[in-house]
Amino acid sequence: MQIQFDNEPLEKIAADALAVICFEAEEKTTATTAVAPSVSPDPAIAAQSGWLEELRETGEFTGKLYEMATLYRPEGVSAKRLVVVGGGKREKFTAVEARRIAGAVVRSLKPKGVRAIALALRENASAEEAAAVAEGAVLGDWEPDKYKSDPKKNEKQVETFTIAAAGGGGESLESAIRRGEIIAEAQNLTRDLVNEPANKLTPGLLAERAQQVCSEWGLQCEVLDSEAMEKLGMGALLGVAQGSVNPPFLIIMKYQPARQFGGDHLALVGKGVTFDTGGISIKPADGMEKMKYDMAGAAAAIGAMRAIAQLKPALPVTAYIPTVENMINGNAQRPGDIVTSLLGKTIEVLNTDAEGRLILADAITYAKRQGATHLLDAATLTGAIGIALGHYNMGAFTNQQDFLNRFLTVARTAGEKAWQLPMDEDYKEYLKSAFADLPNIGGRHGGSITAAWFLREFADPTPWIHLDIASTAWLEDGKPWMSKGPSGVAVRSFVQLALDWNHSGA
Ligand code: BES
Ligand code: ZN
């Protein structure tokens, strides 16, 4: 799908469908004025208002979010169809709604065989809103059907998605749209990777995919194999990997800007467990197939690095991606095993299913040794985060409040939700081992917080943010604007943080 920008009058746009946003009527008395699409005073569009009025009167179209009604062969308009799409309450409309509406328009028109879609921006729409529309369209177009062999599945494709800003826009809207397209394409790359089943994406194949991204977009790439990691002393990571015939890797993707401000260096660390059986502390069979998405943090880092390579912020960013398979062969790690991490701290592995923190511990230590001044990790780390926050917010943890405040601001700009959980020293009490420096699990309580504390033992004193994306990286049900399956969460926030680094108080 190609994203285009067009500032011709709306009636001149030659699309198969021209979508305009129409809000809920504000009050009964002003219903007639709310009927005309408020995106544009364009007379050709307003001329259809008789149709819209009727739709309103019958209650077929009320303007609720994602509601749609189609008029074929609209009068005086080049487009073959005019689609009114509900924008909800005008005063509540933000870039978040704009992003979703664009996705919903694509997802509703694509199965009807519509190939050229145009969506009119609201009058005086901000650059942020225009970028969000581009993102929504690209994200809405993505399907998790790669392995379906139906020969007809690709027959219905949207070829162009035109973002229309009648008479307005110019440079800033156009470049915002281009940025939105890049970021959403990167998010779709992340979703492609997460969607791969574990037999098609082993740690070695994930490393190959990362290498491809690097060579295509001009990033430096280094991949440490198990021999190199043994020499370094990454005992925590290697302990997890030893139960699989598929060897582990530490993938390093480096972006160095041509011009750099200051001495900051951001490390993105992503959990890359290509399959998590739980190991000897095995998971229940029911739902285990989902554990192919236990590399969503890794995939988010890879996607973000691609967008960063294209958008070129002034900040050096390096991704450190530990990737393993948590399997159960005769050499698998046992509960009670004690491993020595790269940092030198010993860890008693009380539960082999708490493997993510073990591989991240060594990756975080390595990132610090390589010169990272700020650490940001994303990991499908705990089931407990879904109990605490449900499917809507990533869990966010930090050892430096200012850094997290900045992150929460950019995440909001990027249209992603994160909610901070506490990191009081009290919780550290849950992490006690009689036999080693640390156990890899706390007790039954505060599971996401003890997992974060475990990571913090390796991150301190470097400013660090941990995102637990276990309950947000996979959409159980499709939404009008997005298919079910991998969400690509965290990519947009990662990229936005790098882009806004020097404006966000760093
Ligand atoms: N990969 C899982 C976490 C997870 C759960 C991701 C559900 C996505 C959906 C992680 O490795 C894990 O198994 N964590 C354990 C920790 C426990 C043993 C302390 C968990 O959450 O049950
Ligand atoms: Zn696990």
Ligand code: ZN
């Ligand atoms: Zn896991």
